[in-house]
Amino acid sequence: MQDFLLTFLGIASLHFLAVTSPGPDFILATKNALLYPKRQAILTALGISLGIVIHVTYCILGFAVIIAKSIVLFTIIKLLGACYLIYIGIKACLAKDGSTNSTAQHTTVTSPISGWQALKQGFLCNLLNPKATLFFLGLFTLAIKPTTPAWMRIFYGAWMVGVTFLWFTFISLLIANPHVRSRILRIQPIVTKVMGVLLVFFGLDLALFSFKNI
Numbered sequence: 001m002q003d004f005l006l007t008f009l010g011i012a013s014l015h016f017l018a019v020t021s022p023g024p025d026f027i028l029a030t031k032n033a034l035l036y037p038k039r040q041a042i043l044t045a046l047g048i049s050l051g052i053v054i055h056v057t058y059c060i061l062g063f064a065v066i067i068a069k070s071i072v073l074f075t076i077i078k079l080l081g082a083c084y085l086i087y088i089g090i091k092a093c094l095a096k097d098g099s100t101n102s103t104a105q106h107t108t109v110t111s112p113i114s115g116w117q118a119l120k121q122g123f124l125c126n127l128l129n130p131k132a133t134l135f136f137l138g139l140f141t142l143a144i145k146p147t148t149p150a151w152m153r154i155f156y157g158a159w160m161v162g163v164t165f166l167w168f169t170f171i172s173l174l175i176a177n178p179h180v181r182s183r184i185l186r187i188q189p190i191v192t193k194v195m196g197v198l199l200v201f202f203g204l205d206l207a208l209f210s211f212k213n214i
Contacts, residue, residue, distance in 0.1 A: 059139075089200035
């Protein structure tokens with residue numbers, strides 16, 4: 001039991017540091033929480049969490065090693081991830097300033113994306129990030145032994161999925177707070193374009209990471 005607790009604390013700490021570090025997921029969640037209704041923001045957080053489900057699942061099943069060692073497959077994943085980040089980043093940069101709609105509940109842009117689009121954006125942003133693959137591969141390789149019972153692996157995975165959802169939901173609700181959002185929206189065009197540039201930057205960094213490792 002002591003070994004289980006020590007391993008769990010190590011995994012939980014490493015994962016929390018990773019999930020709270022600024023990256024594509026954080027930028028996307030913040031952007032959607034700022035621009036769209038609270039529902040879309042939470043669905044973005046859910047999409048990111050579903051991406052974690054996939055990463056954890058193939059690590060538990062042992063497929064992460066195969067993906068990481070397959071140069072062609074891993075390069076394709078990296079390039080797809082880079083292209084997707086650049087795509088949504090450019091869309092944010094080119095988005096029209098538009099008018100905002102203020103109510104007692106919230107302030108949002110007039111043409112929000114659908115819940116499905118928000119979910120898909122979060123899911124693809126996380127799933128197509130090969131650095132997430134490497135993180136979970138390293139985590140499951142170093143911290144979890146082959147003899148670790150299946151229920152423990154599932155518990156670790158469920159914990160990381162739950163913490164990811166709670167963290168990005170917290171970020172979404174914080175940004176969606178009417179007082180916070182109203183202040184940020186005063187410079188919304190600038191904030192949106194900065195976030196778009198950051199997403200493009202992450203995409204280009206991922207593309208360079210892809211070619212560097214071919």
